[in-house]
Amino acid sequence: MELKAVGTAGTLESSDVMVTLEPRTSGGIDLTLESSVINQYGRQIKAEVLASLERLGVKNAKVIVNDHGALDCTIKARVECAFYRGCQCDMDGRFDWGGVIR
Amino acid sequence: MKNSVGREIPAEALAVELKNGRKYEPYQGKGYRDGKYIKKAGPTTKIYQKPSESKLLSSIREAVIACGVKDGMTVSFHHHFRNGDYIVNMVMKEIVDLGIKDITIAASSLGDAHDPIAEYIEKGIVTGIQTSGIRGKMGDVVSHGKLKTPAILRSHGGRVRAVEEGDVHIDVAFIGAPTSDEYGNARALGGKGDCGVLSYAVVDSEYADKVVVITDTLVPYPNFPPSIHGVNVDYVVKVDEIGNPKKIASAAARMTQNPRDLMMAENTAKIIAATPWFKDGFSFQTGAGGPSLAVNRFLEPLMDAKGIKMAWAIGGITAAICELQRKGKVGKIIDVQDFDTGAIEDIRTNPNHFEMTASEYANPANKGAFVNKLDFVVLAALEVDTDFNVNVITGSDGVLRGAPGGHPDTAEGAKCCVIVTPLTRGRMATICEHVVTVTTPGDCVDVVVTDYGTAVNPNRKDIIEALDAAGIKHVPIKELQEKAYSMVGRPDDLQWKDKVVAILEARDGTILDVVREIKPYEI
Amino acid sequence: MSIPRPKPERFRLRRTMMFMNAQKPGLIKDAYIYGADSIMLDLEDAVAENQKDSARFSLYHALKSIDYGDTEVIVRINGLDTPHWKEDIRVCVAGGCDGIRIAKTESAQDVKTVDAAVTEAEKEFGVEVGRTLLMAALESPKGVLNAYEICQASPRLFGVALSGGDYRKCMQVKVIPGGIEMLAARGHMLMAARAAGIQCFDTVFTNLNDDEGFRAEVKQNVEMGFDGKSLINPKQIPIVHEMLAPTQKEIAEAEKIVRAYREHASEGVGVFTLDNGKMIDIAFVPGAERVIKLAKASGIYEGDL
Numbered sequence: 001m002e003l004k005a006v007g008t009a010g011t012l013e014s015s016d017v018m019v020t021l022e023p024r025t026s027g028g029i030d031l032t033l034e035s036s037v038i039n040q041y042g043r044q045i046k047a048e049v050l051a052s053l054e055r056l057g058v059k060n061a062k063v064i065v066n067d068h069g070a071l072d073c074t075i076k077a078r079v080e081c082a083f084y085r086g087c088q089c090d091m092d093g094r095f096d097w098g099g100v101i102r
Numbered sequence: 103m104k105n106s107v108g109r110e111i112p113a114e115a116l117a118v119e120l121k122n123g124r125k126y127e128p129y130q131g132k133g134y135r136d137g138k139y140i141k142k143a144g145p146t147t148k149i150y151q152k153p154s155e156s157k158l159l160s161s162i163r164e165a166v167i168a169c170g171v172k173d174g175m176t177v178s179f180h181h182h183f184r185n186g187d188y189i190v191n192m193v194m195k196e197i198v199d200l201g202i203k204d205i206t207i208a209a210s211s212l213g214d215a216h217d218p219i220a221e222y223i224e225k226g227i228v229t230g231i232q233t234s235g236i237r238g239k240m241g242d243v244v245s246h247g248k249l250k251t252p253a254i255l256r257s258h259g260g261r262v263r264a265v266e267e268g269d270v271h272i273d274v275a276f277i278g279a280p281t282s283d284e285y286g287n288a289r290a291l292g293g294k295g296d297c298g299v300l301s302y303a304v305v306d307s308e309y310a311d312k313v314v315v316i317t318d319t320l321v322p323y324p325n326f327p328p329s330i331h332g333v334n335v336d337y338v339v340k341v342d343e344i345g346n347p348k349k350i351a352s353a354a355a356r357m358t359q360n361p362r363d364l365m366m367a368e369n370t371a372k373i374i375a376a377t378p379w380f381k382d383g384f385s386f387q388t389g390a391g392g393p394s395l396a397v398n399r400f401l402e403p404l405m406d407a408k409g410i411k412m413a414w415a416i417g418g419i420t421a422a423i424c425e426l427q428r429k430g431k432v433g434k435i436i437d438v439q440d441f442d443t444g445a446i447e448d449i450r451t452n453p454n455h456f457e458m459t460a461s462e463y464a465n466p467a468n469k470g471a472f473v474n475k476l477d478f479v480v481l482a483a484l485e486v487d488t489d490f491n492v493n494v495i496t497g498s499d500g501v502l503r504g505a506p507g508g509h510p511d512t513a514e515g516a517k518c519c520v521i522v523t524p525l526t527r528g529r530m531a532t533i534c535e536h537v538v539t540v541t542t543p544g545d546c547v548d549v550v551v552t553d554y555g556t557a558v559n560p561n562r563k564d565i566i567e568a569l570d571a572a573g574i575k576h577v578p579i580k581e582l583q584e585k586a587y588s589m590v591g592r593p594d595d596l597q598w599k600d601k602v603v604a605i606l607e608a609r610d611g612t613i614l615d616v617v618r619e620i621k622p623y624e625i
Numbered sequence: 626m627s628i629p630r631p632k633p634e635r636f637r638l639r640r641t642m643m644f645m646n647a648q649k650p651g652l653i654k655d656a657y658i659y660g661a662d663s664i665m666l667d668l669e670d671a672v673a674e675n676q677k678d679s680a681r682f683s684l685y686h687a688l689k690s691i692d693y694g695d696t697e698v699i700v701r702i703n704g705l706d707t708p709h710w711k712e713d714i715r716v717c718v719a720g721g722c723d724g725i726r727i728a729k730t731e732s733a734q735d736v737k738t739v740d741a742a743v744t745e746a747e748k749e750f751g752v753e754v755g756r757t758l759l760m761a762a763l764e765s766p767k768g769v770l771n772a773y774e775i776c777q778a779s780p781r782l783f784g785v786a787l788s789g790g791d792y793r794k795c796m797q798v799k800v801i802p803g804g805i806e807m808l809a810a811r812g813h814m815l816m817a818a819r820a821a822g823i824q825c826f827d828t829v830f831t832n833l834n835d836d837e838g839f840r841a842e843v844k845q846n847v848e849m850g851f852d853g854k855s856l857i858n859p860k861q862i863p864i865v866h867e868m869l870a871p872t873q874k875e876i877a878e879a880e881k882i883v884r885a886y887r888e889h890a891s892e893g894v895g896v897f898t899l900d901n902g903k904m905i906d907i908a909f910v911p912g913a914e915r916v917i918k919l920a921k922a923s924g925i926y927e928g929d930l
Binding site: 014015033036037038039040041042043044046068069070071072 | 500
């Protein structure tokens with residue numbers, strides 16, 4: 001599974017986070033993080049996003065995270081959804097629940 | 103030096119000079135200055151012996167000049183016009199245009215309407231801020247260390263004390279008024295932008311050396327009964343508009359439909375009804391925020407069920423409490439501020455709805471304010487910690503964005519102080535280990551109601567017994583905090599620089615906490 | 626970190642089943658605080674067609690990381706006439722929800738189709754086969770007419786629910802105070818459920834400003850014999866719980882029956898007489914036990930049974 005196009009998921013509502021993944025061929029992960037709770041949770045949000053990307057096997061991408069106080073479970077869900085959308089896979093296809101999605 | 107709520111008060115804050123030479127002390131606990139004596143400060147007043155027709159001047163600029171405003175002076179304002187206020191910005195513009203600098207603004211509160219002041223702070227023209235509320239751009243620049251001296255943040259009662267005791271001396275008070283006569287008798291009704299009462303401005307009119315009333319509606323002499331008495335007023339200025347009437351008085355705050363707020367409000371009402379003070383003739387104050395306001399609605403059936411009435415309600419007044427009074431369930435409403443058009447309409451016509459001064463409301467240093475006789479107060483909070491300390495001033499980013507208002511005054515005064523707040527807001531844990539800033543000390547807070555359960559201050563054995571007897575569940579506050587952290591994760595500590603940007607005064611004039619300059623966050 | 630959930634109980638108390646959009650993080654993070662017996666995280670109508678994928682990711686992580694405590698967690702999946710339902714079932718089972726609500730059920734075969742897919746998913750994700758419960762929503766006259774066969778279609782099935790919106794559309798009727806337009810459907814479905822020995826739930830009441838109308842409908846539900854009701858707003862929960870709560874008289878009677886039965890059962894006697902002369906046999910016991918359970922859940926039982 002590989003990022004082919006820009007993938008976006010989530011909203012700008014309170015308790016949600018909007019994640020955009022943009023494929024690139026080199027240069028690693030370039031993370032731009034904005035958050036309404038950045039002073040208290042910026043470190044944890046960054047760690048959660050990077051861990052999800054690693055599970056999904058994303059090595060090179062521009063990543064934009066615009067957070068409005070999402071919990072970790074929501075952050076994971078939005079990163080994964082953005083990724084699979086960027087991979088342009090079937091939205092009703094068989095996803096790897098409990099595998100890379102966990 | 104650590105104060106009694108465990109906050110380190112740095113020497114630099116304790117060394118801040120007060121006008122009367124009084125030395126700052128760290129907070130020593132509830133009721134610390136009770137029974138002590140103070141000598142009130144008096145203003146210098148000009149003698150107006152010869153008959154004269156009018157105190158009218160043609161512009162604010164003329165008034166600034168006539169009052170002799172000069173470098174280093176303190177000017178004051180009130181916040182009855184809330185986010186509709188034009189007065190602060192109009193007056194400060196003239197002062198700045200005249201090249202006057204090193205100005206301290208001593209306002210009863212400041213808000214989003216006053217963003218232009220941020221620029222004067224950055225330019226070093228405004229060098230001191232004393233207020234209850236600080237928000238918006240002003241909160242931002244002060245939190246980033248741009249104000250030359252630490253801002254001093256006080257409760258409404260604490261401000262009156264500070265002025266009367268002489269901690270702060272007001273050189274010139276600029277008092278916006280919905281109506282005034284040419285001799286300065288000013289009222290909050292009958293104009294284009296009525297605000298109902300002028301309670302917070304009374305102390306300014308009595309203790310400032312010079313007093314200017316600014317109005318957009320001149321009325322024939324005598325404008326009686328006045329909130330601000332002409333005998334205290336030097337000049338009157340008529341302007342086109344004192345503020346935006348739509349923002350001065352908002353439409354009645356709609357009763358929240360948020361199920362979480364409603365659930366908390368209902369539980370709060372049940373808790374109030376389970377305490378020994380819920381009996382015929384009780385007294386009550388509630389805030390205008392969603393869940394606090396909704397408590398009114400749930401209290402009513404409980405009062406009916408017990409066949410009791412409320413003797414009086416105080417505070418910031420909303421249409422909700424006026425309506426309860428119209429149903430015959432509240433004796434008197436004693437008003438220090440109006441939050442909506444319903445409340446303003448009510449004070450215009452209702453003989454049992456009275457205006458009081460901020461001193462009568464909450465001053466800890468007079469001979470007994472209303473808050474001392476209050477049974478219940480229901481309040482909101484940004485954060486509450488496991489020692490029951492409350493923060494209503496700094497956000498989760500450490501930036502100033504709130505106001506202690508009457509919170510610390512009513513909390514200390516009331517027999518039963520209930521804080522209503524959701525356990526988390528977004529990812530912010532409202533019930534936390536340590537609040538960012540202590541604005542109301544935990545020794546004044548009795549009950550905390552959240553959507554995940556209720557905690558009672560262990561010092562209040564009487565309330566615990568009452569709730570147990572009524573079968574109302576409560577848990578240690580530590581349990582609520584742990585639940586919150588289990589959901590949102592443990593927050594990282596905020597990063598600060600050394601500079602003290604604001605001093606949080608307790609209502610008795612000791613130091614409760616300080617706010618330091620925020621360090622920009624880097625991941 | 627994964628929150629372990631106990632094995633779902635097929636016939637537990639389900640007075641209130643509250644719908645929540647599975648896509649809204651602010652809602653699902655703590656939907657249990659309002660005290661509903663069950664929450665229904667919705668992948669169907671509440672989720673826009675182009676957000677079905679996103680809702681599944683939210684659902685999966687919510688199921689895995691949020692401690693819903695004693696609250697039952699049901700997921701409403703998309704209809705069998707959509708391309709979504711198969712993946713919905715996989716995520717439900719992988720996430721470990723307690724039960725699945727089948728939308729627009731029209732026949733026993735619909736239930737069997739879902740049952741088979743659930744079994745397959747349970748095997749795939751290493752979940753005990755049979756753990757995941759089912760309930761069937763009847764949303765059309767055809768579904769209602771086939772209620773009895775639907776009710777018997779799977780050992781996973783704990784109940785049937787009526788879905789009024791679609792049913793009324795099919796019947797070309799609108800909402801009528803008193804519910805005459807739904808009377809036949811409600812009655813038929815109740816009979817089918819009782820005959821099959823499963824639970825039965827009434828449809829949502831959507832006018833949130835009409836407290837009186839809501840109370841009247843709940844009263845009718847109670848009198849007709851529904852086990853519970855689907856809800857759309859937390860403020861409806863305490864009303865249903867209050868109206869379903871047994872009276873002190875009913876509790877006392879139930880206590881007597883249960884106690885007497887326990888005494889006599891140990892002596893091997895199946896029929897006995899209460900102190901008021903009433904003849905009681907074993908058929909009365911489940912009803913009495915249900916009353917005690919309801920009383921406990923309503924917080925009004927102070928006895929020791």
